[in-house]
Amino acid sequence: MIASLAFAAALVVHAAPVAGQDGPIVTAGPASGETTDALRLREAVAYANPLPRGAPEEDYPLVAWCEALVNGHVALGETLTDADPLDLDIIRLGRLEAADFRSALNAAAPRQSARSRAAAEAAAAEAAAKWAPLKGQDEAVRSQAFGLFFGLPGRCEHAARRLRDGVTTPPATPQEVGLE
Numbered sequence: 001m002i003a004s005l006a007f008a009a010a011l012v013v014h015a016a017p018v019a020g021q022d023g024p025i026v027t028a029g030p031a032s033g034e035t036t037d038a039l040r041l042r043e044a045v046a047y048a049n050p051l052p053r054g055a056p057e058e059d060y061p062l063v064a065w066c067e068a069l070v071n072g073h074v075a076l077g078e079t080l081t082d083a084d085p086l087d088l089d090i091i092r093l094g095r096l097e098a099a100d101f102r103s104a105l106n107a108a109a110p111r112q113s114a115r116s117r118a119a120a121e122a123a124a125a126e127a128a129a130k131w132a133p134l135k136g137q138d139e140a141v142r143s144q145a146f147g148l149f150f151g152l153p154g155r156c157e158h159a160a161r162r163l164r165d166g167v168t169t170p171p172a173t174p175q176e177v178g179l180e
Contacts, residue, residue, distance in 0.1 A: 040177055044171060056123045058119065060120050062159050064121070065123040067101035067124065068125070068126075074098065101160050108166070
């Protein structure tokens with residue numbers, strides 16, 4: 001099912017307009033260039049997929065968990081003395097991603113309950129602790145771990161956007177976007 005959802009998402013994102021189609025010409029849209037329908041579809045797919053073991057389900061703690069994982073990965077990469085250009089680019093992109101998560105958390109913080117903020121702090125601490133055993137390892141082990149980080153669930157970026165934009169409605173389901 002996951003493969004079919006991903007394939008459908010790719011089709012919607014890359015759908016070409018029909019030649020000679022009558023109707024209005026769109027001259028403005030989302031800054032990203034992505035249509036609202038494509039965004040809803042990607043979000044539905046992201047929220048339909050299970051999260052990794054230990055990841056929080058609620059958006060605010062999840063984004064804190066995601067930020068801590070990225071920050072830990074960046075910190076590990078910064079310990080490498082033999083980082084190649086690809087490693088340096090991954091570190092640069094990680095910093096940008098962590099900053100995006102932090103901006104979403106900052107924007108949403110005033111709207112969070114004490115329980116949600118505490119859950120976010122606990123989730124971030126748990127995620128950051130995953131990197132601690134690697135700090136004392138030799139460079140080869142750290143380099144291998146840095147290269148094997150598999151990234152984050154797709155839900156992280158959508159949860160961050162929803163927090164930043166103050167979205168409180170539930171995300172679309174695969175059924176609602178026509179995938180089931």
